[in-house]
Amino acid sequence: MRGLLNQNIAEFISDNPIGFPPVLRYTGQVEKVEWINFDAAVTAKNSTAKGLHFFDSDYKLNRLWEYPQRYISVLRRFKYVVQPDFSLYYDFPVALQIYNKFRNHWLSAYFAVNDIQIIPNISLSTPNNFAWSIMGYPENSVVAFSDIGCSRDKEDKAVLMESYKEMTDKLRPSQILYFTRSKTAPEGATVIHIPYRKDGKE
Secondary structure (H helix, E strand, O other): OOOOOOOOOOOOOOOOOOOOOOOOOOOOOOOOEEEEEEEHOOOOOOHHHHHEOOOHHHHHHHHHHHHHHHHHHHHOOOOOOOOOOOOOOOOHHHOHHHHHHHHHHHHHHHHOOOOOOOOOEEEOOOOHHHHHHHHOOOOOOOOEEEEOOOOOOHHHHHHHHHHHHHHHHHOOEEEEEEEEOOOOOOOEEEEEEOOOOOOOOO
């Protein structure tokens, strides 16, 4: 049965007033591996030695949200899986940002109960929305953080770095996997360079 925003598939107890399902803590240390995006997951070879991320256009993730059961066996093949990443665009209405965050958390919880360890992906809104956008994330965990898709505008970059600091201050991650297409990253982070697509687009 489709519909009901996946509440017909599973409901999760929340520890926050908005109702975001909690993302479980990821312990241990993430080793250096090749990372591929979700678009290539189904056809990936030697996936047990690779990591899977979702830093791609949101429309490519819609099938994951609409048919999550179909992808349990796919995600189980990978050594590491980062939490899905529906975007919290700064110029989106807050209601849409909250909906996308809910989808990210719901999918993380759903795959976790299906025996897939998920690395929390910390995606925050603008500083005036930090209070709700940091809800549901674990402390002292390995986490992922990405600047992929962030505009080259100086103000947007400044907001991104504010959210990075908020993450480190409030969540105190044990390891930060910093996914980027640039040559720079915050000091202390484990840099994971994701090349541009062949057409040069994000």
